[in-house]
Amino acid sequence: MRFSVSVSGSTRGYILEVFAAHFQLPYLGPIGANGLANPRDFLCPVAWYEDKDVKGYQVVSKFQGHLFQAEQNHSPFDVVGWHGSYVPYKYNLALFMVVNAVQFDHCDPSIFTVLTCPSNRPGTAIADFVIFPPRWSVQENTFRPPYYHRNCMSEFMGLIFGNYEAKKEGFQPGGATLHSVMTPHGPDTQCFEEATNATLCPTRVADGTQAFMFESSLSLAVTKWGEETCQKLDKNYYKCWQGLKKHFNPKWQPDVL
Ligand SMILES: O=C(O)Cc1cc(O)ccc1O
Numbered sequence: 098m099r100f101s102v103s104v105s106g107s108t109r110g111y112i113l114e115v116f117a118a119h120f121q122l123p124y125l126g127p128i129g130a131n132g133l134a135n136p137r138d139f140l141c142p143v144a145w146y147e148d149k150d151v152k153g154y155q156v157v158s159k160f161q162g163h164l165f166q167a168e169q170n171h172s173p174f175d176v177v178g179w180h181g182s183y184v185p186y187k188y189n190l191a192l193f194m195v196v197n198a199v200q201f202d203h204c205d206p207s208i209f210t211v212l213t214c215p216s217n218r219p220g221t222a223i224a225d226f227v228i229f230p231p232r233w234s235v236q237e238n239t240f241r242p243p244y245y246h247r248n249c250m251s252e253f254m255g256l257i258f259g260n261y262e263a264k265k266e267g268f269q270p271g272g273a274t275l276h277s278v279m280t281p282h283g284p285d286t287q288c289f290e291e292a293t294n295a296t297l298c299p300t301r302v303a304d305g306t307q308a309f310m311f312e313s314s315l316s317l318a319v320t321k322w323g324e325e326t327c328q329k330l331d332k333n334y335y336k337c338w339q340g341l342k343k344h345f346n347p348k349w350q351p352d353v354l
């Protein structure tokens with residue numbers, strides 16, 4: 098599949114490539130006929146071509162993990178149509194129909210799955226693409242931010258713009274966090290303190306932001322470039338949890354049973 102990404106100015110993006118299967122919409126289960134990412138909102142190309150002479154047009158191909166580059170003097174997009182079932186598609190994340198808890202508790206973020214690439218083991222994904230969309234938060238008697246947890250899957254999180262509610266400082270647009278399989282993690286100290294002391298009325302969350310997660314049942318390896326060469330590794334990341342205090346009180350009773 099050939100595609101070009103046209104951008105102006107210096108630009109960053111995130112790429113997730115899967116090999117064993119293809120991405121598909123998640124089964125909606127009891128949600129029923131419609132919700133989350135609706136098929137009608139996916140856009141595919143229509144027959145089109147460009148007849149352009151471009152000196153030194155670079156065509157990059159990937160094969161067995163290596164990138165190869167060829168040059169030609171015209172645009173490769175001079176094919177009007179084709180037979181086949183592989184097409185690139187795009188989806189506007191703002192069209193995602195958010196489903197969430199409306200009484201109590203924090204849902205598994207699987208409710209925010211845009212696309213999943215299932216593995217051969219039922220219920221286990223090679224990769225899930227999950228977003229944290231702008232939404233209302235209305236749950237009562239609940240710690241509303243992400244719970245403190247360990248996950249049997251790897252969590253690679255990215256931020257397209259704005260901030261992420263569980264880590265308002267430090268996690269910048271264009272950056273990434275990686276919480277590998279079974280690594281404990283959760284909101285930073287500031288988020289914990291604010292959410293613990295907040296009055297629980299209906300509140301907007303994540304307006305003007307777009308965070309996402311690539312979640313995989315496989316382990317992700319970090320390249321030498323990511324760990325050293327880029328010199329962007331935040332060696333102080335763990336400190337975002339160091340201010341968390343012990344709150345255990347064996348005498349505590351809930352107000353509402
Ligand atoms: O770790 C994270 O920030 C991602 C995440 C969000 C959430 O709402 C619940 C679980 C989870 O892993």
Ligand SMILES: [Fe+2]
Pocket residue numbers: 246248252276282
């Ligand atoms: Fe997580």
